[in-house]
Amino acid sequence: MYGPLRDKNYDVTKLFGQLWEETLQQRIIESTQNQPDDDRVATIIKCKIDDFLRRFPFHERLQLQPDTKDNAKALAARDLGNELFALPMEGNYLQALRHYNESISYSAQGSEARALAYGNRSAVCLKFGLYQECLENIRLARASNYPARLADKLNKREQHVKRCIQHDPPVFPDRVKHTPGKYRPRDSGHPAPKLSYEAHANVPQLVKCVELRQDSEFGRHLVTTQHLKAGDVLLIEKPYANLLIDVERHVRCAFCQNEDRFTLIPCEGCTVTMYCSEECRDKAHKQYHRYECGVLRDCWRMIGPLLGGMAGLRTVATAFASFDQDLGGWNDHLNTLNEMNVSAFRMDWNNATVSDIYDAVHVLATNQKRRCRKDLAELIFFASIVHRLLLERTDFGPLCESNPIRSKLLFDLLLRHVQISLINKKRVHHMEAVEVKDGEDEDTNEKVKDELNDYFNYDSEEGKPTHFEERPHAIAVYPLSSMLNHSCVPNVVPINLLDGRCAIVAVRPIAAGEQLFDNYGTCTIRHGRSIRGIYLQDCYLFHCSCGACQSHVECAYTDPEEANLLRNLELLPKVETKLLMLLWHMNQDERYYTKHQLTAMQHKLVHTLRMMHSFSPDDELFLVVRQETLLF
Numbered sequence: 127m128y129g130p131l132r133d134k135n136y137d138v139t140k141l142f143g144q145l146w147e148e149t150l151q152q153r154i155i156e157s158t159q160n161q162p163d164d165d166r167v168a169t170i171i172k173c174k175i176d177d178f179l180r181r182f183p184f185h186e187r188l189q190l191q192p193d194t195k196d197n198a199k200a201l202a203a204r205d206l207g208n209e210l211f212a213l214p215m216e217g218n219y220l221q222a223l224r225h226y227n228e229s230i231s232y233s234a235q236g237s238e239a240r241a242l243a244y245g246n247r248s249a250v251c252l253k254f255g256l257y258q259e260c261l262e263n264i265r266l267a268r269a270s271n272y273p274a275r276l277a278d279k280l281n282k283r284e285q286h287v288k289r290c291i292q293h294d295p296p297v298f299p300d301r302v303k304h305t306p307g308k309y310r311p312r313d314s315g316h317p318a319p320k321l322s323y324e325a326h327a328n329v330p331q332l333v334k335c336v337e338l339r340q341d342s343e344f345g346r347h348l349v350t351t352q353h354l355k356a357g358d359v360l361l362i363e364k365p366y367a368n369l370l371i372d373v374e375r376h377v378r379c380a381f382c383q384n385e386d387r388f389t390l391i392p393c394e395g396c397t398v399t400m401y402c403s404e405e406c407r408d409k410a411h412k413q414y415h416r417y418e419c420g421v422l423r424d425c426w427r428m429i430g431p432l433l434g435g436m437a438g439l440r441t442v443a444t445a446f447a448s449f450d451q452d453l454g455g456w457n458d459h460l461n462t463l464n465e466m467n468v469s470a471f472r473m474d475w476n477n478a479t480v481s482d483i484y485d486a487v488h489v490l491a492t493n494q495k496r497r498c499r500k501d502l503a504e505l506i507f508f509a510s511i512v513h514r515l516l517l518e519r520t521d522f523g524p525l526c527e528s529n530p531i532r533s534k535l536l537f538d539l540l541l542r543h544v545q546i547s548l549i550n551k552k553r554v555h556h557m558e559a560v561e562v563k564d565g566e567d568e569d570t571n572e573k574v575k576d577e578l579n580d581y582f583n584y585d586s587e588e589g590k591p592t593h594f595e596e597r598p599h600a601i602a603v604y605p606l607s608s609m610l611n612h613s614c615v616p617n618v619v620p621i622n623l624l625d626g627r628c629a630i631v632a633v634r635p636i637a638a639g640e641q642l643f644d645n646y647g648t649c650t651i652r653h654g655r656s657i658r659g660i661y662l663q664d665c666y667l668f669h670c671s672c673g674a675c676q677s678h679v680e681c682a683y684t685d686p687e688e689a690n691l692l693r694n695l696e697l698l699p700k701v702e703t704k705l706l707m708l709l710w711h712m713n714q715d716e717r718y719y720t721k722h723q724l725t726a727m728q729h730k731l732v733h734t735l736r737m738m739h740s741f742s743p744d745d746e747l748f749l750v751v752r753q754e755t756l757l758f
C-alpha cells in the first residue's frame with residue numbers, strides 16, 4: 127500500500143500504446159505525413175489528440191479522481207500498521223511506521239483517525255528509544271482531537287517517556303539538540319566542497335576554466351580550457367526544480383528532503399506529501415505545491431516509464447508561482463524572448479531575477495524535433511491529460527477559463543518541461559547502508575559485483591561489514607549542469623550535497639581542451655554496448671560515440687596494482703585520508719586513463735565523495751534502527 131504510487135494497471139503509456147494501435151496511429155500519421163515543419167507537426171498532433179480526448183472517457187480508463195482526505199482509508203492503513211506492530215518480528219516496527227504515516231496522510235485535519243495514527247507513531251518512537259520524537263507525536267495526537275476514552279494510555283506513555291529522559295542516558299546522544307517537528311539543516315560532518323579554481327565573475331557557481339561550446343555533433347557542451355585533476359570541484363549549483371520520488375513520501379520531507387520519518391506531518395490538501403515541519407510545508411506551498419497538490423497523486427499513478435518527466439510538472443508550478451501567477455505577463459515575456467540569446471553561462475547570476483533563472487531552464491534541450499511521431503504523440507497525450515486535470519482541480523482553472531491563450535500557454539509549458547525534464551533531469555542520491563542479497567542487481571556483471579563489494583565494504587563498529595550504496599530519493603533539473611553531455615566512461619560526476627545543491631567533480635585527470643562528460647545512468651560496468659546504445663537512443667535520442675562505444679574490446683575493470691591499493695585503503699579508518707590517498711594515486715603524472723575503460727579507482731573516488739557529502743551522520747540512526755536495537 128505504501129510502495130510506489132505508480133500503478134501498472136493505469137499506466138498512461140500503456141493506454142496510449144493501445145489507442146495508438148487502435149485509432150491514433152492512422153489519424154496522426156495520415157495528417158502529418160507530408161508536413162515538413164516540425165512545429166506544425168506538433169500542433170496537428172495536439173489537435174488530433176484534443177479531438178480524440180473530447181469523446182474518450184480517459185477519467186474512467188485511468189481511474190482519475192480528485193485526491194481527497196479519507197478517514198476510512200486512514201483507519202485501514204492504521205490497522206495494517208497495527209498488525210505489523212503486533213508481530214514480534216524484526217523490521218516490523220519500521221514497516222508499521224510507514225503504514226502509520228500513510229494513515230496520517232489520508233486522515234482529515236483534526237480527525238480522530240489522525241490522532242490515533244500519531245498515537246501509534248509515538249509507540250513506535252518509544253520502541254526505538256526516540257523519546258523527544260515520542261513526545262512530539264503525543265503533542266500532535268492531542269492537538270488533533272485524541273479521544274478522551276484513550277487519553278489515559280497516552281498520558282501513561284508520556285509519563286514513562288519523561289521518566290526515561292530524566293533517568294536513562296539518551297539512546298541517541300547526538301540527537302539531543304534536535305527539536306522534532308522543526309526544520310534542521312543537515313550536516314555531513316565534512317566541510318562543504320568549494321570550487322577548486324577561480325570562479326567566473328558572472329557565474330560564481332562555476333570555475334572560470336569551464337566554457338560552454340556548441341557544435342553539430344554534441345550540441346551545447348562544456349569544455350575545460352585548462353588541465354584538471356581528479357577531485358577538482360568545477361560547479362556547485364542549486365536545482366531549479368527538485369521532486370521527491372513517490373516511494374520516499376513516508377520517509378523524507380517533500381521540501382528539504384531530510385529523512386524525518388518519525389515526525390512527518392501531512393499536506394492538508396493531498397494524500398501524497400509530507401513535511402518535516404510547518405516551515406517546510408509553508409515554503410513548499412508558496413513556492414509550487416499549491417499548483418500541483420490536486421493532481422500529484424494521479425500523475426504519479428499514471429506516469430509509468432515517463433517518471434523522469436514528473437519534474438516538468440514541478441518546473442511549471444515553480445515558475446508559475448515565481449511569476450506571481452501572472453500567466454498573461456509570462457506569455458508576453460516568452461513572446462519577446464529570443465531563445466538563441468539566453469544562456470545560463472552568459473547571464474549575470476549575481477543580479478539574476480527569478481525570470482532570468484527561469485529563462486535559463488526554458489531554453490534547455492527538449493529534443494522535440496528528434497522524436498518520432500509516436501513518441502511525440504505519447505508525450506502530447508500525457509501533457510493533454512495533465513493539462514485537463516490542472517484546469518479541473520487547481521487555480522489554473524479560473525485563470526484559463528474562457529482564455530484560450532493562457533490555456534494554450536499552460537499546455538505548451540507542460541509539454542516543453544516534461545520533455546526538458548526527461549532528458550535533463552538528474553537523480554538526487556544519498557548514501558544508505560544496505561544489505562547486499564544474492565541475486566540482487568542482476569544487470570551488473572557478477573565478477574564486477576564481487577569486486578565492487580570487496581572494495582566498498584566499510585567496517586562498522588562491530589566489525590561486521592556494512593555496505594553503503596547510493597540510493598536515489600529525488601529527481602532534479604539544474605540550469606548549468608544540464609549542459610553536460612553523456613559518456614559511458616564519464617570524466618565528471620555529480621555529488622549531491624545535503625543542502626540540496628549539486629557539485630560537479632572531476633573523477634579522472636582531464637586535459638585542457640577536453641569535453642566534460644557526465645553519465646546518464648548507463649556505464650560500462652552496468653551494461654554492455656548494445657544495451658547502452660538502445661537506452662541512450664530511446665531515452666536521450668542520440669548515438670553515443672564515446673571511447674567505450676567505439677571500442678569493440680570488452681572492458682577490463684581493474685588492474686592488479688589498483689586492486690591492491692584499494693584493499694589497502696580499506697585499512698584506513700578515516701574517509702578524508704582515503705580520499706587523499708586516492709587523489710594522490712590518480713593524479714600521478716604518468717598515470718594513463720584509457721577512453722574506453724572505467725576503473726575501480728574512479729568508482730572508489732565517487733563512493734568516497736558521496737560518503738563525505740551525500741551521507742548524513744543523522745542517518746546513522748537508521749543503521750542502528752535497522753539492526754533492531756530495540757529497547758522494549
Ligand SMILES: C[S@@+](CC[C@H](N)C(=O)[O-])C[C@H]1O[C@@H](n2cnc3c(N)ncnc32)[C@H](O)[C@@H]1O
Pocket residue numbers: 343344345346347490491493549550608609610611612613665666667668669670671672
Ligand atoms: C542534458 S542535454 C545535454 C546538453 C545538450 N547537448 C544541449 O545542447 O542542450 C542531453 C542531450 O544532449 C545530447 N547529447 C548528450 N550526450 C551526447 C553525446 N555524447 N553525443 C551527442 N549528443 C549528446 C542528446 O541530445 C541528449 O538528449
